[in-house]
Amino acid sequence: MTSSYGRITVTSVQGREVLDSRGNPTVEAEVRLSNGVAAHALVPSGASTGSHEAVELRDEDPASFGGRGVRRAVANVNDVIGPWLAGRSPLEQASIDEGMCVLDGTPNKGRLGANAILAVSLAVSHAAAASEGVSLWRYLAADGRVSLPVPMFNILNGGRHASNSADIQEFMVLPVGVDTFSDALRAGAEIYQSLRSLLRADGHNLNVGDEGGFAPSLPSNRDALEMVLRAVEAAGYAPGREVYLGLDVAATEFYDEASGKYVLDREGATLDSGELIDLYEDWAGQYPIISIEDGLSEDDWAGWSAMRDRLGATVQLVGDDLLVTNISRIGRSIRELASNAVLLKPNQIGTLTETRAALDTARTAGWGAVMSHRSGETEDTTIADLSVGWDVRQIKTGAPARSERVAKYNRLLRIEAELGNAAAYAGKSAFEYLGRTL
Numbered sequence: 001m002t003s004s005y006g007r008i009t010v011t012s013v014q015g016r017e018v019l020d021s022r023g024n025p026t027v028e029a030e031v032r033l034s035n036g037v038a039a040h041a042l043v044p045s046g047a048s049t050g051s052h053e054a055v056e057l058r059d060e061d062p063a064s065f066g067g068r069g070v071r072r073a074v075a076n077v078n079d080v081i082g083p084w085l086a087g088r089s090p091l092e093q094a095s096i097d098e099g100m101c102v103l104d105g106t107p108n109k110g111r112l113g114a115n116a117i118l119a120v121s122l123a124v125s126h127a128a129a130a131s132e133g134v135s136l137w138r139y140l141a142a143d144g145r146v147s148l149p150v151p152m153f154n155i156l157n158g159g160r161h162a163s164n165s166a167d168i169q170e171f172m173v174l175p176v177g178v179d180t181f182s183d184a185l186r187a188g189a190e191i192y193q194s195l196r197s198l199l200r201a202d203g204h205n206l207n208v209g210d211e212g213g214f215a216p217s218l219p220s221n222r223d224a225l226e227m228v229l230r231a232v233e234a235a236g237y238a239p240g241r242e243v244y245l246g247l248d249v250a251a252t253e254f255y256d257e258a259s260g261k262y263v264l265d266r267e268g269a270t271l272d273s274g275e276l277i278d279l280y281e282d283w284a285g286q287y288p289i290i291s292i293e294d295g296l297s298e299d300d301w302a303g304w305s306a307m308r309d310r311l312g313a314t315v316q317l318v319g320d321d322l323l324v325t326n327i328s329r330i331g332r333s334i335r336e337l338a339s340n341a342v343l344l345k346p347n348q349i350g351t352l353t354e355t356r357a358a359l360d361t362a363r364t365a366g367w368g369a370v371m372s373h374r375s376g377e378t379e380d381t382t383i384a385d386l387s388v389g390w391d392v393r394q395i396k397t398g399a400p401a402r403s404e405r406v407a408k409y410n411r412l413l414r415i416e417a418e419l420g421n422a423a424a425y426a427g428k429s430a431f432e433y434l435g436r437t438l
């Protein structure tokens with residue numbers, strides 16, 4: 001059934017308050033089309049959020065989930081965005097996204113909420129793909145190159161994602177040197193299981209953090225690195241050939257504004273940015289570290305430039321809080337040679353089109369890119385399709401455990417099967433830009 005003009009249009013939009021993996025409310029939007037197609041999307045939520053991110057609109061009313069509710073954002077979907085969207089073609093993603101930004105009218109989506117806007121933006125893309133009868137990744141790719149991304153498995157959690165653990169938020173393993181995405185997923189799961197056995201044998205607790213990685217209480221960050229490396233070896237993989245290590249330091253979280261220093265409790269150290277870079281240099285010399293995200297704080301631009309100068313030829317330096325998926329901050333980082341890779345989190349900026357623009361801007365500078373989840377996630381798997389359809393080449397979506405994380409990895413397995421012989425695993429090509437031999 002099409003509209004009377006034969007053109008497929010949006011007939012209704014329904015917002016809903018649903019739960020995320022931390023049990024906090026988040027926004028879901030469902031878009032219905034005149035041809036009977038319906039599609040929905042859910043937005044995630046961060047804990048270590050950067051201060052330059054678009055606004056996640058929460059109810060300040062204590063009666064609404066203690067102030068964490070999203071009823072206002074849901075009302076904006078139902079009462080403001082929905083009526084505006086009705087009658088438009090779902091195929092016009094860019095103009096819909098732009099129109100929602102205009103409807104919001106603020107520079108940071110503070111009126112309608114990036115959570116409200118993104119839920120609709122993503123649901124529109126799902127509806128459009130379904131209406132065209134293709135998978136989302138294929139719809140997004142159009143005729144462009146696609147690839148299965150290198151997964152960054154966050155198997156040991158600290159920082160804001162786990163209590164009583166390492167200063168560093170995420171210790172990740174990247175199966176760069178295997179042949180296929182399914183091999184990479186198996187490697188991640190085997191390493192995760194061997195880490196569990198090692199921790200148990202050493203008498204550590206087996207608690208897990210928000211993203212499913214283990215959160216033992218280890219004496220130092222270096223002990224955590226050692227433990228992860230042992231797990232790689234115990235699972236039978238060659239570190240520095242098949243599997244590399246990655247960190248998300250999330251340094252904004254332990255940066256002390258007043259003194260301008262980084263306070264690492266586990267190191268028993270208070271360091272300036274130069275000394276923290278010394279520490280990374282030391283670790284990168286001893287361990288097969290290929291990627292460091294948010295090694296310094298979100299506004300320490302001079303520190304970032306120094307870090308890139310010292311490490312950027314061989315290590316991927318990913319800007320998360322630094323860049324917040326925002327083209328103007330990415331532009332600054334390109335000019336100041338601050339980072340050399342971008343983390344893409346759609347809810348940091350609030351629309352699919354702007355997320356794509358962030359990737360395109362980073363690509364003009366020859367940077368690497370990583371598609372990313374948030375620590376508060378849902379069963380929504382849109383980022384898996386984005387990583388393939390946009391040829392992002394890396395994805396970070398937690399441990400290969402906990403259903404909200406596994407949902408993305410399993411979605412990638414299905415896409416791999418759908419691609420068949422054409423399922424190119426990004427592997428080493430994700431890091432070609434570094435110019436180091438892997």
Ligand SMILES: O=C(O)[C@@H](CO)OP(=O)(O)O
Binds near residue numbers: 045046048
């Ligand atoms: O820092 C990060 O990269 C993310 C996801 O791993 O955490 P959060 O969603 O809490 O910002």
Ligand SMILES: [Mg+2]
Binds near residue numbers: 248294
């Ligand atoms: Mg991060």
